[in-house]
């Protein structure tokens with residue numbers, strides 16, 4: 001009998017698994033995809049929000065402010081990057097200024113530290129590329145940026161280092177209540193016929209968290225998928241801003257943002273449009289045109305010709321407008337982390353701790369482990385000193401072979417992320433873990449080399465290697 005099954009290996013499932021792995025218990029994380037962090041966690045704005053946006057008294061406000069305060073230390077613990085950049089919400093009119101005041105006051109009620117309304121000159125001094133048409137801005141000093149999928153992978157890697165199990169390609173299709181030794185538990189059925197029995201279930205299934213909840217609870221919930229599209233610009237544009245530049249909240253949610261990413265690119269987005277298909281993450285000419293038109297109001301000299309990638313993510317918008325966190329009232333032992341729209345990423349560390357505490361209390365008599373294993377540091381060759389580079393090449397010559405020329409990633413780094421716990425199995429999986437293919441050529445040069453390395457390391461044929469999702473074959477057969 002398993003103690004806890006977590007359904008979903010996004011940032012929510014990862015955050016609770018990371019915390020639970022600190023205790024002596026048997027944990028299994030399931031995901032329907034062929035890799036972890038393949039849902040919304042890999043397609044969002046990557047901002048750790050300060051917390052002035054959500055209404056006072058909501059779970060979103062509470063967990064956002066708590067989570068943001070926890071991020072820096074958490075990222076140190078798991079060896080993931082984090083940068084506290086600060087953010088600005090720009091006002092262009094008296095109407096916008098009224099909005100800044102509302103956000104400021106809400107932030108104060110939510111106990112957000114380092115909030116300040118700045119005048120035009122103060123903003124332009126710090127962010128000289130911002131439009132001179134602004135009148136004021138709300139500055140939030142605690143806003144940060146992360147690499148969301150990398151954070152998720154590192155949390156799961158650590159959970160596995162500390163004896164949690166992850167099963168990918170494991171789609172949950174049914175949950176039943178069972179009784180064992182006079183206690184209540186659950187039988188989870190997977191699409192391929194496998195079954196697992198567990199004492200506790202955690203629903204962290206993102207946009208599908210309504211379907212998982214509705215399999216077992218009579219308190220039905222509904223998730224409306226809302227798509228957000230983005231531009232990623234080359235690092236040449238990286239100096240446009242050092243922080244996160246928002247406009248006032250609008251039909252686009254928190255407002256279209258322009259931000260420097262943790263790796264030095266510029267991100268522009270997102271749009272906001274309700275859709276029917278929960279898996280649709282394509283881009284539309286309409287959405288991208290809208291982004292171009294709106295974003296240049298914040299920074300006039302963005303050059304969209306330096307666009308290297310577009311993507312879209314799906315928000316899990318719950319019909320109650322807030323996060324759904326905790327034990328289902330009618331199903332003891334079944335815990336929801338549902339409706340995790342933004343600021344879900346920011347809130348995840350706090351929700352992970354809270355959820356783990358509730359589960360430990362529910363199970364009773366669970367001890368913390370005496371000793372926890374830390375993640376083995378992940379080398380980025382180009383960050384090493386010349387002496388360190390020489391030393392590592394002497395030890396393993398594959399660190400002397402550059403595979404991705406845009407991001408300067410070596411073969412040694414790629415092999416490492418394939419061989420690690422929660423290792424990469426797809427081309428995109430390697431990219432998520434050490435970035436080959438994230439640069440200007442978007443894998444045009446290194447993609448085939450990454451496929452070769454994956455095939456060799458995994459003992460597969462070249463044409464069995466997929467780009468990202470199941471069935472996304474890159475090669476079909478040998479040519480002459």
Ligand SMILES: Cc1cc2nc3c(=O)[nH]c(=O)nc-3n(C[C@H](O)[C@H](O)[C@H](O)COP(=O)(O)OP(=O)(O)OC[C@H]3O[C@@H](n4cnc5c(N)ncnc54)[C@H](O)[C@@H]3O)c2cc1C
Nearest residue numbers: 008010012032039040041045047172206228343344345346
């Ligand atoms: C456009 C956009 C911008 C955003 N920007 C920000 C931001 O800047 N800051 C912020 O704090 N938040 C942001 N968010 C929100 C944040 O991205 C989400 O809150 C967070 O990623 C949700 O994580 P999750 O683990 O709940 O979902 P996911 O990452 O989607 O994980 C759910 C997992 O469950 C799996 N799953 C689903 N059904 C099943 C099943 N039947 N069986 C097994 N597995 C299943 C999926 O495969 C998936 O891997 C944004 C979201 C979007 C869409």
